[in-house]
Amino acid sequence: MDETNSIDELYREEIMDHYQNPRNFGKIRDADVSYQDYNPVCGDEITMQLRMENGTVKEPMFTGKGCAISQAAASMLTEEIRGKSAREIVAMKQDEMLKIIRINPGPVRIKCAMLALRAVQKGIVRYEAKKQMVS
Ligand code: FES
Numbered sequence: 787m788d789e790t791n792s793i794d795e796l797y798r799e800e801i802m803d804h805y806q807n808p809r810n811f812g813k814i815r816d817a818d819v820s821y822q823d824y825n826p827v828c829g830d831e832i833t834m835q836l837r838m839e840n841g842t843v844k845e846p847m848f849t850g851k852g853c854a855i856s857q858a859a860a861s862m863l864t865e866e867i868r869g870k871s872a873r874e875i876v877a878m879k880q881d882e883m884l885k886i887i888r889i890n891p892g893p894v895r896i897k898c899a900m901l902a903l904r905a906v907q908k909g910i911v912r913y914e915a916k917k918q919m920v921s
Contacts, residue, residue, distance in 0.1 A: 797888045804858035809865055814847050821909025825856065825897050832860050834906040838913070842871050846906075853898050855891050860902035862886050872910045878903060 814820075819836035830852025837845040846864040850857055866886050867875055883903045884890060891899045 794889070801854055801858040801887065801889060804861040805854040808848075808857060808861040810847050810861065811849065812847050813849060814845060817847075819906070819909040819913045821905045821912065823901060823905035823908060825852070825901055827897065828852065830856050830898070830901065832856060832902045832905050834860070834864075834902060834909055836867075836906070836909070838872065841873075842869055843867050843875070848902065850902075852901075853895075855887070855895055855898040856901045859883065859887050859899045863902045863906065867906065872914060876907050876910055878907070 813833075814835040814837055817835035818838040820833065821835075822831060822833040824831035830850070832848060832850035832852070835847045836843050846867050848860040848864055850860055863883070863886060880896070880900060883899055887899055
């Protein structure tokens, strides 16, 4: 096995570890941000929830069911966004998500990798809009 293959293998193992032992998995009662999204191609789904404090993520959690990449990406994303501001998260792009999961899933599975980020971004946008309505 050459070095590139063994690094790929390591990252793949990391994905499987997050899939089998998801971090921050569960529900937040009275979450500030809560958004369920799904991949229409396969039906896999993710619900992202956040408790916010002073505009930043205090507690991120997720639940979902689906393929290893979608669930592992959600788990890895929750670790990444703790302490980040709503604005920073909404501005995150595909390449940042790929850096977080450290594999290139290819054109077909890219939707799997992006499901959690899209869900949390939509949730934050909705949360911010609601806040503006009441203020
Ligand atoms: Fe459904 Fe990956 S195959 S999200």
